Amino acid sequence: MREAGQISDEIAASPLAVHGLTVSYDHRPVVHSVDFVVPPGSMTAIVGPNGAGKSSLLKAVLGITRRLTGDVRVFGQPFSEMSRHVAYVPQRSSVDWDFPATVIDVVTMGLFRDLRWWQITGRRQREQAMDSLARVGMEAFADRQIGELSGGQQQRVFLARALTQQAELTILDEPFAGVDAATEKAIVDVLKRLREQGRTLLCVHHDLATVRDYFDHVLLLNVRRIAAGPVESVFTADHLQATYGGRLNQIQLARLVAPATVVMEDT
Amino acid sequence: MSDFMMFSLVPMSVAVIIGMTCALLGNFLVLRRQSLIGDAISHVALPGIVVSFLLTGTLASTAMMLGAGVSALVTVVMIELIRRLGRVEISAAMGVTFTSLFAFGVLLLEWSQASGVHLDVEHALYGNLESLIWFEGVSLASLFDPVALADLPPQLARVAWVGLVVVAYVVIFRRHLVVGSFDPDFAASVRAHPVIVDLLLVTMVAIAAIAAFEAVGSIIVIAMFICPAAAARLMTNRLGAQIAWSQLFALISSILGYLLAGHGLIWLGLGFDISVSAAGMIATISGLILLGACLFGPQRQRSGAATEH
Amino acid sequence: MIEVWWSALTFTLGYNTSLVTIGAMLLGAGAGMIGTFVLLRKRSLISDAISHATLPGLALAFIVAGLVQGDGRWLPGLLMGAALSAALGLWLVQLISARTRLGEDAAIGAVLSTFFSFGVVLITFIQSMNVTGQSGLTDYLVGSTAGMLASEAKLIAVCALGLLAAIFVLRRDFLMVCFDAPFARTQGVSPWRVDLLMLTLLMAVVVIGLKVTGLILIVALTIIPPVTARFWTNRPLRMVALASLIGALSAYIGVTLSSINEGLPTGSLIVLAAFGLFMVSFLLSPQRGVFATLLAHQRFRRRVHLRQGLLAVARDEPIFDGLTLRLLQRRGYIRRDGVATPSGHAAARDSEHEERLWALYRRRYPDDALHQEHSGLEPIAHVLPPDAITALEAQLQPRAGEST
Numbered sequence: 001m002r003e004a005g006q007i008s009d010e011i012a013a014s015p016l017a018v019h020g021l022t023v024s025y026d027h028r029p030v031v032h033s034v035d036f037v038v039p040p041g042s043m044t045a046i047v048g049p050n051g052a053g054k055s056s057l058l059k060a061v062l063g064i065t066r067r068l069t070g071d072v073r074v075f076g077q078p079f080s081e082m083s084r085h086v087a088y089v090p091q092r093s094s095v096d097w098d099f100p101a102t103v104i105d106v107v108t109m110g111l112f113r114d115l116r117w118w119q120i121t122g123r124r125q126r127e128q129a130m131d132s133l134a135r136v137g138m139e140a141f142a143d144r145q146i147g148e149l150s151g152g153q154q155q156r157v158f159l160a161r162a163l164t165q166q167a168e169l170t171i172l173d174e175p176f177a178g179v180d181a182a183t184e185k186a187i188v189d190v191l192k193r194l195r196e197q198g199r200t201l202l203c204v205h206h207d208l209a210t211v212r213d214y215f216d217h218v219l220l221l222n223v224r225r226i227a228a229g230p231v232e233s234v235f236t237a238d239h240l241q242a243t244y245g246g247r248l249n250q251i252q253l254a255r256l257v258a259p260a261t262v263v264m265e266d267t
Numbered sequence: 268m269s270d271f272m273m274f275s276l277v278p279m280s281v282a283v284i285i286g287m288t289c290a291l292l293g294n295f296l297v298l299r300r301q302s303l304i305g306d307a308i309s310h311v312a313l314p315g316i317v318v319s320f321l322l323t324g325t326l327a328s329t330a331m332m333l334g335a336g337v338s339a340l341v342t343v344v345m346i347e348l349i350r351r352l353g354r355v356e357i358s359a360a361m362g363v364t365f366t367s368l369f370a371f372g373v374l375l376l377e378w379s380q381a382s383g384v385h386l387d388v389e390h391a392l393y394g395n396l397e398s399l400i401w402f403e404g405v406s407l408a409s410l411f412d413p414v415a416l417a418d419l420p421p422q423l424a425r426v427a428w429v430g431l432v433v434v435a436y437v438v439i440f441r442r443h444l445v446v447g448s449f450d451p452d453f454a455a456s457v458r459a460h461p462v463i464v465d466l467l468l469v470t471m472v473a474i475a476a477i478a479a480f481e482a483v484g485s486i487i488v489i490a491m492f493i494c495p496a497a498a499a500r501l502m503t504n505r506l507g508a509q510i511a512w513s514q515l516f517a518l519i520s521s522i523l524g525y526l527l528a529g530h531g532l533i534w535l536g537l538g539f540d541i542s543v544s545a546a547g548m549i550a551t552i553s554g555l556i557l558l559g560a561c562l563f564g565p566q567r568q569r570s571g572a573a574t575e576h
Numbered sequence: 577m578i579e580v581w582w583s584a585l586t587f588t589l590g591y592n593t594s595l596v597t598i599g600a601m602l603l604g605a606g607a608g609m610i611g612t613f614v615l616l617r618k619r620s621l622i623s624d625a626i627s628h629a630t631l632p633g634l635a636l637a638f639i640v641a642g643l644v645q646g647d648g649r650w651l652p653g654l655l656m657g658a659a660l661s662a663a664l665g666l667w668l669v670q671l672i673s674a675r676t677r678l679g680e681d682a683a684i685g686a687v688l689s690t691f692f693s694f695g696v697v698l699i700t701f702i703q704s705m706n707v708t709g710q711s712g713l714t715d716y717l718v719g720s721t722a723g724m725l726a727s728e729a730k731l732i733a734v735c736a737l738g739l740l741a742a743i744f745v746l747r748r749d750f751l752m753v754c755f756d757a758p759f760a761r762t763q764g765v766s767p768w769r770v771d772l773l774m775l776t777l778l779m780a781v782v783v784i785g786l787k788v789t790g791l792i793l794i795v796a797l798t799i800i801p802p803v804t805a806r807f808w809t810n811r812p813l814r815m816v817a818l819a820s821l822i823g824a825l826s827a828y829i830g831v832t833l834s835s836i837n838e839g840l841p842t843g844s845l846i847v848l849a850a851f852g853l854f855m856v857s858f859l860l861s862p863q864r865g866v867f868a869t870l871l872a873h874q875r876f877r878r879r880v881h882l883r884q885g886l887l888a889v890a891r892d893e894p895i896f897d898g899l900t901l902r903l904l905q906r907r908g909y910i911r912r913d914g915v916a917t918p919s920g921h922a923a924a925r926d927s928e929h930e931e932r933l934w935a936l937y938r939r940r941y942p943d944d945a946l947h948q949e950h951s952g953l954e955p956i957a958h959v960l961p962p963d964a965i966t967a968l969e970a971q972l973q974p975r976a977g978e979s980t
Contacts, residue, residue: 020884020897027876033884064455068877069884071896080458088456095450098569098677099298100506109446112457117439145504147569165457224938242938297678302685303621310792352866353858358681359620359803363854366796370847373718373793377841486696490689497682528697547696554690561676569677 012076015040015085015169015200016061021070023053023060030056034070034225038169038202039217043195045205045231048221049244054204055091055173057221062088062171074169084113087167089158091174097147103157104129104142110164132163135193137186152183159187170194172203176210188214208248208256211235272404275529277419278396281426282521282549285479286491288430290517291437292472293496294510298448303358304343304469305492307365309476309485311335311342314372316480321379332477339473342368343466394484396525396545399423422482429478436471440464445506483546490550491517498557501564516556524549577836584832592729593835596721599733600788600827600846606739607781607794608801608823609747612816613774615802616754621684622669622775623798627782627791628688629665630658631695631716634786638713639702648702648713651728651787659783665691666775719790719843721831728787735784740820743777750774751812788827789843797823800850807861826850878903883927885909889916890924930956933968940971 011017016038023031031053038044046054060067063079074082087110107129108121115121133139136156141149149157155175162170170191176184191201191214205211211218211231218235220226220243227239240248240256248256289305296302312335319334342364349360399422403415410416437444447454447461454461472492479488499512528548561567580589587594614620637657638648648654665687672683699713721729743750749770752760757767778798785794805818830846859866877899885900889909895901904910909920916924933956956965 019893020888022880022884024876024880027872029880033880033887059452062452062456063458064452069881069897069900083456083458086456088453090450090452090456094452099449100500100504100509101445101449102505105445105506106449109442109450109453112442112446112459115442117442147504161453297682300679300681302679302681303624306624306685306688348866349858352869353803353807354864355803355806356615356618356620358618359615359799362620362624362795362799363803363851366793366799366847367851367854370793370796370844370851373841374844374848377839377844486689486693489685490693493682493685493689497678497686500678501676542700543697544700547693547700550689550693551697554686554693557686557690561672561678564676567676 010037011073013040014038014076015074016171016202017073017076018057018061019071019073021057021060021072022068023056023065024068025056029068029223031060031221032223034221036219036225036228038200040200041195041198042217043191043201043203043215044217044219045203045211045215046219046221047205047208047211047243048226052222052243054221058088058171058173058202058204062086085168087162087165087170089162089170089172089175092151092155092158092177097149097154099146101146102142103133103138103144103146103149106146106157107132107160107164110161113165128164129160132160133157135163135190136160150180152179155179155183156186159190163190167199169200169202172201174204174206176205176207208240211256272406272409273401274397275525276404277399277401277423278545279522279525281399281423281482282396282487282525282545283518284423284426284430285475285483285487286495286517286521286549286553287514288426288433288475289479289488289491290495290499290513291433291510292468292475293492293494294499294506294513295444295448295468296472296492297496297500302493302497303361305472305476306489307342307346307361308339308469308473309480309488309492310365311338311368311372312473312477312480312485314338314368314375315477317372317375317379321375331481332474335477335480336470336473338368339470339476343469343473394480394482394487394546396483397529397542399482426478426482429474433471433475436467440467444468483549487546487550490553491520494550494553494557495520498553498560498564501560501567504566516553520549520553520556524552527552580836581832584835585828589835592724592726593831595726595729595733596724596788597828597831599729599736600721600831600842601824602733602736602740603781603785603788604797604801604823604825604827604846605820606736606743606823607785607797608805608819608821609740609743609816610774610778610781611798611823612802612805612812612819613747613750613754614778614798615806616751616812617771617774619680620799621681621795622666623778623782624795625665625669625684625688625691626662626775626779627786627794628695629691630662630783630786630791631692632698633657633659633661633664634713634716635695635698635702636661639698639705642702642705651731654716655783655786658786659779661691662779662783666779715790716786717790717792718841719786719788719793721788721834721842724787732784732787735780739777739780739784746770746773746777747813747816754812788831789846790841793843793847796847796850797826800847800854801826804850804854804857807857807864810863822850822853826853882907883931886920886924886927887931889920890928932972933965936968936972940968 014037019035021031021034022029034057046057048054056065059065060070061072061079063083072079074085079086104126108125110132111125111128115125130139130142133142136159138153138156138160141153146154146157159175162172175187179187195201203215205215212235215231217229218231219228220234220239222243226243227234293305296305315335315338316331318338319330322334323330345364346357346360349355349363350357353360355363399420401419403409403412403418443454443459443461443464446457446459447464451461476485476488495513495516496509498516499509502512503509525545525548528545529542583589584593584597587597611620611623614623634654634657637654641650641653642648669680669683669687672678672686673680702713749765752763752765753767753770760767760770781798782794785797789797801819801822802815804822805815808818809815826849827846829849831842833845833849834840834842857865862868881897881900882903885895885904886909888895889904895914901910901914904920905912908917909923910916937956937960
């Protein structure tokens with residue numbers, strides 16, 4: 001047995017390594033004893049049925065909800081010391097879009113950690129925010145009230161806020177939920193460009209049909225870790241069956257697992 | 268003029284400062300849908316003050332402030348405990364807590380009255396703004412006369428300090444407040460400590476409620492926490508503008524309410540030469556302003572798009 | 577003192593006191609009942625707005641009665657005034673939260689503070705009027721049964737009884753709307769109308785209770801008994817019954833206590849009695865009480881930590897968590913320096929075997945496994961029958977080397 005406190009090279013290099021993570025609500029584990037390591041520069045999907053604890057896992061990793069047990073490391077350090085290097089895009093439905101703020105207000109929230117209380121949000125910050133907005137194709141909406149945006153536009157604004165954080169690791173919770181096809185493509189493009197720059201992405205994803213196209217790594221989760229690793233070796237019928245139980249029928253499975261041309265055309 | 272300096276200047280200033288301070292905090296309460304925290308806290312100022320009186324035997328303001336402050340913290344902790352440990356819905360948890368503490372305060376009050384103290388429930392509820400008389404305030408010159416200034420009712424300085432503390436809190440924590448109100452999960456992920464900032468907000472609410480409680484009673488406090496900020500929300504979609512509107516509404520309610528309470532019935536031509544509760548009038552005006560905003564505010568409707576969930 | 581309380585408790589302190597006690601108990605029962613439905617509808621604090629909104633009505637009725645007959649204290653008139661202004665307040669709360677972007681919390685707060693303030697303005701106006709019985713009006717703030725007339729007590733008791741009956745008759749409609757408003761609509765029950773009825777009855781209870789507990793504390797009678805009842809049962813109709821019992825009991829204790837001495841505020845004592853019952857339930861309820869919950873949580877946490885620790889030992893992984901290390905040490909599974917003992921290795925092997933059985937079970941029967949709440953934490957022998965385990969063991973052997 002290794003000495004306590006010793007960390008493997010893999011964990012030290014990984015933007016996010018989770019070990020023995022358990023989260024529970026009312027004595028019911030929603031995430032149970034999960035281990036996984038996100039490879040640097042990867043684009044990893046977390047996939048699993050409803051109630052599988054995908055969002056709870058993210059929230060526990062980010063210190064938003066408390067974890068019962070487990071260890072979370074960012075580049076080998078405890079998360080609390082490295083949180084600056086992690087950006088987070090919550091579920092769009094988790095906030096009150098009737099809040100009196102404009103698009104640019106929300107995007108500059110991404111600069112929260114760079115600004116001390118006596119500093120005002122100046123032109124430099126605005127430029128940074130505009131730059132992020134331009135990357136998601138929303139610069140024309142900078143002064144729009146957030147409540148007036150469509151669902152897809154709101155999601156783009158959230159992504160822009162994460163971009164201003166300039167983090168090594170970006171964690172997204174269902175970024176494609178309820179957005180239009182154009183937005184989905186725009187978001188995927190932005191994420192892929194981030195990966196090209198060597199950044200790491202971790203994303204709760206609900207659409208099994210697009211896992212192969214968007215992601216290179218996958219974590220199959222149903223309260224426990226079912227399987228994790230590169231998509232081509234892990235995203236198999238066996239593992240999906242284990243994750244979803246009887247909720248997927250054989251035809252669906254076959255379609256998902258085969259490198260289907262039908263799916264490619266859709267995107 | 269000398270009448271104004273002596274009888275009206277101080278109560279009016281106190282009302283304005285309290286009103287604007289409470290309205291400033293109220294913006295965040297309304298946005299977080301926590302308006303009723305202000306309601307709960309202003310109810311529990313009473314037991315706090317009674318307990319501190321029974322313990323220290325004086326009505327000295329420091330003891331009272333301390334007592335009310337402690338009771339506000341007790342309230343918040345109790346609400347959270349009942350909510351988390353008992354799995355009780357938040358508004359019910361609030362209802363259990365503040366009514367019980369208020370009942371406890373009333374019981375203690377009646378009990379201590381037997382020993383001949385001057386403190387009563389009505390005073391606690393609607394204060395006594397009119398009693399803040401500046402005896403040395405005989406003319407404009409008094410404003411520059413150190414002797415006369417030393418005679419100013421101490422409540423004025425107290426509410427001014429509280430106002431300063433609250434403004435400082437809002438200025439220092441403005442980004443924390445905004446991020447935490449809009450998106451608490453994101454706030455936690457950037458370590459904006461939404462829980463601590465939340466607790467501080469409640470503490471500020473308590474401090475403002477206590478300072479106001481002593482001078483103007485607890486109803487004006489509840490009204491000022493909620494009405495100006497709620498009305499302001501209906502006027503604009505920008506947070507900065509909303510805060511400015513809330514301050515303006517608080518200012519108008521305080522001054523107009525105070526004047527109407529003193530002279531309104533004469534102006535209305537009813538001929539009665541009597542005055543009614545200034546605190547009550549101020550709160551009533553703030554409610555009327557909100558009514559106006561509900562009917563005519565340019566942003567009174569929820570924004571249409573993007574509410575699919 | 578004790579004797580006085582005893583005679584009050586046994587209804588032998590005189591006709592008036594007994595009448596007041598019974599009236600208050602009926603009121604408490606009614607408040608507990610209707611409060612349960614309001615709690616289930618998650619709108620508890622709406623009664624706060626209703627009660628505060630009664631003040632201007634009370635004051636206006638007092639002024640009118642005073643101008644007509646020289647004395648403003650005429651209970652039926654006062655109650656009618658209170659009901660009218662409470663209805664106006666309620667209507668405004670509904671309107672503000674439905675038609676503007678403000679939440680119900682802001683609507684409640686705004687209405688309660690504005691109405692109450694206007695009431696105070698009217699009261700200070702009355703104080704400068706030449707009408708007798710002014711002190712009677714402030715009794716409505718914190719309640720007083722000391723000087724209550726027999727006729728007043730009778731009125732309260734009769735009204736409370738009527739309300740109780742009405743709530744009893746309507747209980748099933750209320751429940752249906754509380755649980756599933758869309759379903760209620762398919763059953764020909766209009767949720768909107770039931771809601772309106774519910775709030776009207778709530779308002780009636782509040783108005784009737786004004787004289788007994790005062791307008792600030794009547795809220796407590798509609799909130800505390802239902803919340804208390806929730807600690808003892810999960811069944812809605814039982815909760816309604818229990819809440820009405822608790823409400824009646826609180827009123828009984830409170831009113832009788834207050835008859836010990838003239839100056840004791842009835843409303844406060846009733847509320848504090850209810851709060852006492854709440855605290856007992858909050859702490860001691862076997863299912864939802866604080867002690868039970870904390871104990872269960874502690875046990876659960878230890879179990880998770882122990883399992884995690886043993887698995888780490890079995891897989892030869894480092895353990896960082898302090899609690900895990902302490903638990904393992906305490907059971908003699910590892911030594912102080914973190915090296916596993918022979919018994920630790922044995923326990924680790926056992927729990928890894930368990931874990932593998934569970935994993936296999938989940939793979940074979942994924943749908944069954946989803947329904948097992950503690951799946952994996954309970955010893956598998958506690959959950960599955962022995963033959964099922966034997967079958968799993970048999971399947972496990974050839975695959976033992978593999979792991980997911």
